[in-house]
Amino acid sequence: MSRVVAILLFTFLTFSPFSSAQDETESDVRQTVDTLEEPLYSPFIERYMLDELKQLRIDQEKTKQELIQQIVDREHKSVDRAVAYATDTVTYFFYLIAAATSVLVLVGWTSIRDIKERVHTIAEEEISKIIRQSEKRLAEIETVLKQETQNIQENRDEIERTQEVQSLWLRAQRESSFASKIEIYDEILKLRHNDCDALTYKADAVLELNEPNWAVNLCHQVLKIDPDNSHAFYQLACAYTVLEQYDEALRYIAEAIKRRDSYLDDIRTDPALEPLVTNEVFQELSNLIAGSSEESNG
Incomplete structure (x- = not known):
C-alpha cells in the first residue's frame, strides 16, 4: 500500500503545476522514493490525493461532456440552417408559382389546361x-x-x-437538180416554217424551173415574215422580169438596192435580169444610185 501511495505521490508531483518550482529533478525524486525508510504520508494525505484524482476525473468527464454538447449544438444549428434554407426555398418557389398563376389568371388563362391548349393551338x-x-x-x-x-x-x-x-x-x-433542191428546201420548211432563206432559195429554184408565179408567191410569203428582206425583193424583181412586168421588176429591184447596194453588180451579171438591165429606167436608176454612192464616199 505504501508503494502505491509513493507512486501516486510521484505522479502527483510530476504532473502537478507546482513541480516546475521545485529544485529536485526527476532522478532525485526517484531516488528519494526508493530510499524511503518510513511512510511519507498520513491517512489525510492519502485521502487528499484520492480526492484530487477523483476530482480530476470528474473534471475530465465534464470537459468531455461539454465538448460533446458543443459538437451536438453545432450539428443542431447546421441542421436547423439547412431546414430553414429548404423551407425558405420551397416557400419562395410556391410564391413564384402563385405569382405566375396570378399573372396567367390576369391575362385570361384560368388553368394549366388552358395554357396547354393555347400552346397546342x-x-x-x-x-x-x-x-x-x-x-x-x-x-x-x-x-x-x-x-x-x-x-x-x-x-x-x-x-x-x-x-x-x-x-x-x-x-x-x-445538189445539181433544182427539183431535188426544192424537195430539200421543203424539208427545211417542215422543220422551220418561217425560214426566210429557205423560202427565197426555193423561189430561186422554181424560177430556174420557169415557175415565176410560184416564185412571186414565195417571195410575198417572205415579205410577210420579214418586210425588209432584200433577197425577197431581188427574187421578186427576177420573177417579174421573167413575166415581162418591167415596172414591177424595177420597183422591186429599187427596193432591193435600197437595202443592199451590192446588188448592182449582181444585177448586171444575172441572166434572169438581162432584159431589165437594158431598160432606160434601170439605167437612170443605176446612175442615180451610183451618183449618191460617190457623194457619200466623197
Whole structure:
C-alpha cells in the first residue's frame, strides 16, 4: 500500500503545476522514493490525493461532456440552417408559382389546361403556316424546275433541228437538180416554217424551173415574215422580169438596192435580169444610185 501511495505521490508531483518550482529533478525524486525508510504520508494525505484524482476525473468527464454538447449544438444549428434554407426555398418557389398563376389568371388563362391548349393551338397554327409556306415554295421550285426542264428540252430539240437543217443546206449546195433542191428546201420548211432563206432559195429554184408565179408567191410569203428582206425583193424583181412586168421588176429591184447596194453588180451579171438591165429606167436608176454612192464616199 505504501508503494502505491509513493507512486501516486510521484505522479502527483510530476504532473502537478507546482513541480516546475521545485529544485529536485526527476532522478532525485526517484531516488528519494526508493530510499524511503518510513511512510511519507498520513491517512489525510492519502485521502487528499484520492480526492484530487477523483476530482480530476470528474473534471475530465465534464470537459468531455461539454465538448460533446458543443459538437451536438453545432450539428443542431447546421441542421436547423439547412431546414430553414429548404423551407425558405420551397416557400419562395410556391410564391413564384402563385405569382405566375396570378399573372396567367390576369391575362385570361384560368388553368394549366388552358395554357396547354393555347400552346397546342399556337404550335399547330405555326406548324400549319410553315407547312403552307413550304408547300408554296416547293410548288414554285417545281414550276421553275419544269420550266427549266422544258427549256433544256427545247434547246436540245433546237440544237438537233439546227444540225439537221445545216445538213440539209449542205445537201442542197451539193445538189445539181433544182427539183431535188426544192424537195430539200421543203424539208427545211417542215422543220422551220418561217425560214426566210429557205423560202427565197426555193423561189430561186422554181424560177430556174420557169415557175415565176410560184416564185412571186414565195417571195410575198417572205415579205410577210420579214418586210425588209432584200433577197425577197431581188427574187421578186427576177420573177417579174421573167413575166415581162418591167415596172414591177424595177420597183422591186429599187427596193432591193435600197437595202443592199451590192446588188448592182449582181444585177448586171444575172441572166434572169438581162432584159431589165437594158431598160432606160434601170439605167437612170443605176446612175442615180451610183451618183449618191460617190457623194457619200466623197
